[in-house]
Amino acid sequence: MATTVATRPTVWKSYSNWANRHRKWLFAAPAMIFVGLLIAVPLGWTVYLSLTDAEGSVRAASDFVGLSNYGEVLTDTQRFWPAVIRTFIFTGIALAAELAFGMGIALLLWRPFRGEKWVRVAILLPLVATPVAVGMMWRLIFDPNIGFANQLLGWLGLPSQPWLSGQETALGTLIFVDVWQWTPMVVLILLAGLTSLSDEPDEAARIDGANSWQRFWFVTLPLLRTTVVVAIVLRGIDALKTFDILYATKGKGGGSFHEVETLNVYAYGLSFDYNDYGIASTVLIIFFLLIIGLMWAVTYRRKANR
Amino acid sequence: MTATPTAQTAQARQAAPTPVSVPHRPAKRRVYPAFRVVALTVIVILFLAPLAWMVVASLKTNVDIYDASKTILFTPTLDNYANVLSRNNYFVFIFNSFWIGLWSTVFSLILGIPAAYAMSRFTMHRSALVVLLARIIPGVSLLVPWYFIFANLRMVGGFGVLILSHMFVALPLIVYIMISFFDSLPIDLEEQAQVDGLTPIGAFLRISMPLSVPGIATAGILSFIFSWNNFMFALVLSGANTKTLPVAIFNFVSYASIDWGSLMSAAVVVTVPIMIIALFTQKYIVSGLTAGATKG
Numbered sequence: 001m002a003t004t005v006a007t008r009p010t011v012w013k014s015y016s017n018w019a020n021r022h023r024k025w026l027f028a029a030p031a032m033i034f035v036g037l038l039i040a041v042p043l044g045w046t047v048y049l050s051l052t053d054a055e056g057s058v059r060a061a062s063d064f065v066g067l068s069n070y071g072e073v074l075t076d077t078q079r080f081w082p083a084v085i086r087t088f089i090f091t092g093i094a095l096a097a098e099l100a101f102g103m104g105i106a107l108l109l110w111r112p113f114r115g116e117k118w119v120r121v122a123i124l125l126p127l128v129a130t131p132v133a134v135g136m137m138w139r140l141i142f143d144p145n146i147g148f149a150n151q152l153l154g155w156l157g158l159p160s161q162p163w164l165s166g167q168e169t170a171l172g173t174l175i176f177v178d179v180w181q182w183t184p185m186v187v188l189i190l191l192a193g194l195t196s197l198s199d200e201p202d203e204a205a206r207i208d209g210a211n212s213w214q215r216f217w218f219v220t221l222p223l224l225r226t227t228v229v230v231a232i233v234l235r236g237i238d239a240l241k242t243f244d245i246l247y248a249t250k251g252k253g254g255g256s257f258h259e260v261e262t263l264n265v266y267a268y269g270l271s272f273d274y275n276d277y278g279i280a281s282t283v284l285i286i287f288f289l290l291i292i293g294l295m296w297a298v299t300y301r302r303k304a305n306r
Numbered sequence: 307m308t309a310t311p312t313a314q315t316a317q318a319r320q321a322a323p324t325p326v327s328v329p330h331r332p333a334k335r336r337v338y339p340a341f342r343v344v345a346l347t348v349i350v351i352l353f354l355a356p357l358a359w360m361v362v363a364s365l366k367t368n369v370d371i372y373d374a375s376k377t378i379l380f381t382p383t384l385d386n387y388a389n390v391l392s393r394n395n396y397f398v399f400i401f402n403s404f405w406i407g408l409w410s411t412v413f414s415l416i417l418g419i420p421a422a423y424a425m426s427r428f429t430m431h432r433s434a435l436v437v438l439l440a441r442i443i444p445g446v447s448l449l450v451p452w453y454f455i456f457a458n459l460r461m462v463g464g465f466g467v468l469i470l471s472h473m474f475v476a477l478p479l480i481v482y483i484m485i486s487f488f489d490s491l492p493i494d495l496e497e498q499a500q501v502d503g504l505t506p507i508g509a510f511l512r513i514s515m516p517l518s519v520p521g522i523a524t525a526g527i528l529s530f531i532f533s534w535n536n537f538m539f540a541l542v543l544s545g546a547n548t549k550t551l552p553v554a555i556f557n558f559v560s561y562a563s564i565d566w567g568s569l570m571s572a573a574v575v576v577t578v579p580i581m582i583i584a585l586f587t588q589k590y591i592v593s594g595l596t597a598g599a600t601k602g
Contacts, residue, residue, distance in 0.1 A: 020505045024428045031421035031477060032433060035440050038474050042451035043443070049450070108345055120592075121585060122350040125357060128584040128591070130535045132552040133573035136559070137360040140566055146372050148359055180356065185595060192596035230599045241444050244537045248556055267446045272542060277450055284447035291442055 050281035057275065069282040079258065079266060080283065086171060086254075087262040091239040094178045098235060099228070101179065102186025107216070109187070110194050123184040131181065135248030138177045139164060164249055170259045177245055182238070186231050193227030194220070233298055240291055243268065263287045357577075364571035371566045386571035394568075396575055398547070399554040403576075406465060406540075406550060407533035410472035411526050414480050417473075419522065422484030423510060427493070434485060441478040448474075449542050456543065463545025471539040476529035483528065486598040487521030488514070524594035527587050534580055551576040 019026055050069055054062035073080050109119060126134070141148045142163035150160040163173045201223065205215045221228075243264045246254060252273050254261025261269070267287060270280035363371055365382040390396050425434045452471065453462065461467040491514060499509040537552040544553055555572050558565070584591055 016505060016507075020507050023507055023510075024424050024430070027420035027424035028428075028430060028433055031417040031481065032436055034417055035437050035474070035477060038452075038470070039440060039443060039448065041455070042448040045451040045454075046447050105349055108342055108349070113342070119346055119350055121588065122353050124584055124588060124591065125581055126353050127595075128531055128535075128580050129357070129577045130537075130552055130555075130573075130580065132535075132537045132555050133360075133577045136555060136569055136573050137356055140363055140371075140570060141356060141359060146374075146566075148377070151374060151377060180353070184353070188592055189596050189599045192592075192599050227599050237442055243446075244552070248537070264444055264446060267444070268538070271446060271450050280450065281447070284444060287444055288447055291444070295442065 046281045046284055048281075049277050050285050052278050054277040054281075055275060062278070065278070069278050070286075073279060073282045073286065079261070082258065083261050083263050083266040086260065087240060087264075090171065090175055090178070090242065090260075090262055091236060094175045094182070094239050095232065095236055097175070097179045098183045098186045099231065101183045102190055102231070105183070105187045106190035106194055109191055123187055126181045127184040127188075129181070131244035132248045134177065134181055135245040138173075138180075138245075139249050142173055167255075167257050167259045170250065170255060174245060174249065174260055177249075178239065178242060181245075182235060186235060189231040189234070190224070190227060193224050197223055229298065233295065236294065236298070237291065240264075240294075263290075360570050360573055360577075363566060364574045366567055368565065368567050386567040387575075389568050390572045390575060394554075394558075394572075396551075396554065396572065399549055399551045400575070400579075402465075402544075402548055403534055403551045406468045406472055406548075407530045409465075410469045410476050410533050411529045413469065414473045414476035414529055415522065415526055418477050418480035418525070419484055419515075419518070420510075422481045423488050423514065425481070426485045426488035434481065437478050437481045439478075440474055441482070445538050449539070453542060462543055463548060465548055467543050468540060468548055468550070471543055472533040472536055475532050475536060475539075479532060480525040480529055483525040483594050483597045484518070484521055487518060487524075491517060520590070520593075523587070524590040524597075527583065527590050528594040531580055531583070531591075534576075 051064060051066060052062040053065050053069075105123070109116065140146075144150060144160065144162050144165055147163070149163060153160060162169055164170050197220065201219050202215055205219045210218070241264050242262065246260050246262060246265050247268070250260045253269050254265045258266075263283065264287070267280050267283045270276045270283060364386055365384070366376070366380050367383055367385065370376045370380045421437065424430060425437075452467075456462045456467045495513050495517070496506075496509040499513045500506060504512060534550075535552065536550070537556070540548075540550040540553045541556065544550060549557075551572075555569070555576060558569050558572055
């Protein structure tokens with residue numbers, strides 16, 4: 001009895017010493033193991049599935065087919081390549097519009113003014129709104145018969161548009177919805193960058209007689225480059241992976257003509273609507289490599305520019 | 307837009323050609339504030355009008371929604387809300403979304419804060435990249451294996467699997483925000499505490515953690531919002547009793563016809579709580595969303 005009482009503090013102390021010495025990994029490991037297990041095992045499995053003809057049920061017997069799925073997917077001009085193109089159109093146009101509008105709004109908000117608080121609240125609301133609910137909201141507004149969008153066009157004397165239900169107009173309409181919801185995100189990031197800038201370079205350029213456009217293009221924008229890259233990376237990743245508004249407004253397969261079927265929607269449909277796991281996994285691996293490649297290109301260019 | 311200022315500067319230059327910058331500025335000062343007020347008003351309307359439209363439609367009967375003459379003038383009714391909340395069991399979905407958001411946030415904070423601390427203090431860039439990989443990877447590529455693994459563990463349809471999958475979204479977010487927070491927290495105080503006899507872990511728990519409350523609040527609020535808004539994981543992994551609000555709204559749309567009034571009131575039910583949270587925690591949300599944006 002006496003010995004345990006005597007040893008307890010020293011045992012505790014040695015544990016504590018050990019913990020303090022190894023705190024780096026003691027702190028970091030649980031989170032890394034959690035993420036690692038949830039990624040590594042499934043990702044390995046997805047790579048394996050992409051090499052098999054698994055279909056119907058994951059438990060059903062499947063054969064190892066090597067790289068033939070990759071050949072099949074990469075030569076598929078019916079669904080795969082159109083989906084790739086749509087993913088790039090969606091991401092490219094939405095990202096460009098969000099950066100342009102985001103920069104404009106951030107510049108308008110840059111210097112303090114009365115009522116600033118209300119404007120900031122207004123741009124925060126779309127950002128936190130649930131994407132599925134946002135999709136449903138725009139579905140009503142863009143309804144060809146009862147929607148407000150066509151009513152507005154009618155007041156302006158313009159012809160009605162099919163919007164989300166049109167084969168040509170659906171993707172453009174959804175790009176608009178994405179821009180509406182996510183421009184505020186770009187505004188917030190750019191505004192944080194702008195407010196962290198020092199006034200001096202801008203002031204110096206002003207004294208040298210530069211006009212507002214010159215000051216923006218040659219002084220503010222170069223200073224803001226890191227922030228712009230952060231905005232492109234963060235928003236670009238999410239835009240490539242957009243799923244909620246597409247699936248909520250157009251459902252399975254991105255509409256009856258697959259008019260809004262991006263890679264993510266295509267892969268989801270293959271996995272959970274058609275249970276074609278082999279092909280689905282192949283599409284996903286290609287998609288994943290694509291995102292990593294783009295990310296690397298953006299950050300590598302940024303380092304090279306330094 | 308651009309034509310007016312240039313025309314005026316040209317005029318100003320003609321009037322007083324010698325010091326260019328002096329007449330240049332007053333002309334601008336008169337035009338820009340007016341332009342700014344107009345532009346900002348238009349922007350606020352563009353962002354708020356659709357949300358207002360959603361609320362207005364949720365207060366209309368379906369007959370009024372189909373009637374173009376009642377676009378603005380109509381008799382408001384709460385029938386849609388009564389229908390959604392009572393007949394469609396939305397209280398259950400509200401609870402599910404809340405419960406999953408709460409626990410996925412709590413567990414992610416427990417895992418994420420120490421990890422972010424270590425990654426910030428020991429500059430573990432590669433390890434941070436592993437966690438942030440979770441933010442890059444398309445969720446669908448994990449869903450098939452997850453579904454199979456969790457089905458074998460008889461967890462699909464339960465709260466456990468939904469909390470785990472939402473933690474997968476929350477954890478990278480929390481680590482990302484907290485790393486940039488700890489990066490900006492001065493190390494001097496911890497060192498001082500260690501000189502005074504605290505162990506390094508003791509200094510983290512008693513000094514750094516209390517100082518990090520704003521950062522933790524930021525990370526926690528955003529993680530809850532992301533969980534509340536998440537659709538895809540719950541779409542696959544939830545069961546009849548664990549459906550979250552976004553999935554419930556999605557299921558509202560049947561093939562035959564859409565009950566627009568009820569659908570809009572359901573959309574209001576899911577978005578308004580999160581907007582109220584956002585209004586009261588605006589400062590935290592903005593600092594979380596822009597974390598790490600201004601440094602290299």
